[in-house]
Amino acid sequence: MHWEFVIAGYAIVFVLLIAYAAAIVQRGRRLSEQVPENKRRYLD
Amino acid sequence: MNRTTGSRLTRRLGALAVVTMAIALAFGLVFSPPEVAQRDAVRLMYLHLPTIAVAYLGFFITMVGSIVYLRNGSVFWDLVAGAAAEIGVVFSVFLIVSGALWGKPTWGVYWQWDPRLTSTTVMFLMYLGYLALRRLDLPPDVRSRRAAILGIVSFGNVIIVRYSVQWWRGLHQGQTLGVDTQLDGLMLFSLFLSLVAFLLVAAWLLIHRFRVAWLEHQLTRIGFERALAERRGDLGGGRVGEEAR
Amino acid sequence: MTDRPIDPSNADPVDEFDLPDDGAWPGPSLDLTPAEYLDRPRRRWRNWAIMGALALVAGFVLVQALTNARVFFLNVDEAVAQRAELEGETFRMQGTVVDEPRTGADGSLLFTVAFGGEEAQIRHIGDEPSNLFELGEAVVAEGRWDGEVFLSTQVLVKHSEEYVEDNPDRVDYELEDTAEDAG
Structure with missing residues (x-):
């Protein structure tokens, strides 16, 4: 009972969560290319 | 080398997070029993409560980072504060969505301006404001300082949200996890598992998000340094910046 | 300082720039506002737009809350005690449903709620409550007094x-309790 709400909730959250994670990783890749290698990481 | 913000740590953490989440979902959606009154709607609790925990934790880290930054000007802590706040805001969206979808079949409405929901909205807006402040076109140290102050003050909202169900009467139920936890066996375990899964995911996100912030910071610094270098080159060694002041 | 354009892909391990490792801003002086930052045309309008939008939303929320x-x-x-003062005022009443809800002649939902030793009759003309609504549940009804009845x-x-x-064993457990109460 009420499964449509449960599925909707989990689906929306996980889709957004994965999208957010992907966006961060993507941005990380793009930025890494623009920064000199020895300056990419804190404490490198 | 390091073409991404990933590392051995994040790859292992990520793998652990995914596995734990898979198991948590299995328990939350399948193995755990329905509740006697709410039936299967209770399964949204295994989503709603962990996202709240992550949001609170994120905002707490923002407060800590802001305090440390104000005390010693550490850019590391300023960036951590910003990254944690963004994750907190994202998870605030998750908690509101999951809460609304849990409310409709149980209470009967997606939303009501009761103390907890109202204070949660205010909290969300303040941290949205914090993120906006970090994007304002201001001298970087001024911007960071103001953001840090807001980051500390805004945590007051979190306290209000947390205790709103105790301080005021309203529709939203009281604290689920506390001194007097009333959750039957397998439900409690499923909740605990979901909590761990989401915390692992949050940790993974925080590391990556911090590294992105650091890269942005480096780019900005390089930009400034380049401009400074040009200026020094133009005027044959004279330092315009200092002389002008 | 060199005139070469900066190419990150083949940057020397040696520092191209004089950037402190702890993330501090470059520049000779302690004033962290590099001159070229001040030269830049500032997008002030964008700042105000962002703050303005947030203020609007915050204002809306505040109005709602108040x-x-x-x-x-x-x-x-x-x-019940304040019935006279609450004449015509809309408010929310909280109590436990103590009788079997039934449908009235006009299609409204009729039931009784109790709390703190007092009872009140409710005549509900709004949307049907969620299917958790039944005898024994706590409810929050929004409406006003209409004489002795809460509309x-x-x-x-x-x-x-x-x-x-919710599992099969529990049914027996509850029946046992009920039997004990009755007996």
Whole structure:
């Protein structure tokens, strides 16, 4: 009972969560290319 | 080398997070029993409560980072504060969505301006404001300082949200996890598992998000340094910046 | 300082730039505002737009919160005691359903709620409550007094932080309890 709400909730959250994670990783890749290698990481 | 913000740590953490989440979902959606009154709607609790925990934790880290930054000007802590706040805001969206979808079949409405929901909205807006402040076109140290102050003050909202169900009467139920936890066996375990899964995911996100912030910071610094270098080159060694002041 | 354009892909391990490792800003002086930052045309309007938008939303939320705060939240015994003062006012009443809800002649939902030793009759003309609504549940009804009856436009089921597993064994357990109470 009420499964449509449960599925909707989990689906929306996980889709957004994965999208957010992907966006961060993507941005990380793009930025890494623009920064000199020895300056990419804190404490490198 | 390091073409991404990933590392051995994040790859292992990520793998652990995914596995734990898979198991948590299995328990939350399948193995755990329905509740006697709410039936299967209770399964949204295994989503709603962990996202709240992550949001609170994120905002707490923002407060800590802001305090440390104000005390010693550490850019590391300023960036951590910003990254944690963004994750907190994202998870605030998750908690509101999951809460609304849990409310409709149980209470009967997606939303009501009761103390907890109202204070949660205010909290969300303040941290949205914090993120906006970090994007304002201001001298970087001024911007960071103001953001840090807001980051500390805004945590007051979190306290209000947390205790709103105790301080005021309203529709939203009281604290689920506390001194007097009333959750039957397998439900409690499923909740605990979901909590761990989401915390692992949050940790993974925080590391990556911090590294992105650091890269942005480096780019900005390089930009400034380049401009400074040009200026020094133009005027044959004279330092315009200092002389002008 | 070199005139070469900066190419990150073949940057020397040696520092191209004089950037401190701890992230501090470059520049000779302690004033962290590099001159070229001040030269840049500032997008002031964007700042104001962002703050303005947030202020609007915050204002909306504040208005909502304040107007709804005036919708009092009273338990049945308090609502009954203040019936005279609450004449015509919309408020929320909280109580437990103590009788079997039934449908009235006009299609409204009729039931009784109790709290703190007092009872109140409710005539609900709004949307049908969620299917958690039944005898024994705590509810929050929004409406106003209509004589001795509370005319409600919204009935929400309030559930506590107690979560009980639904499994077959439990039915026997409850029947046992009921038998003990009756006997």
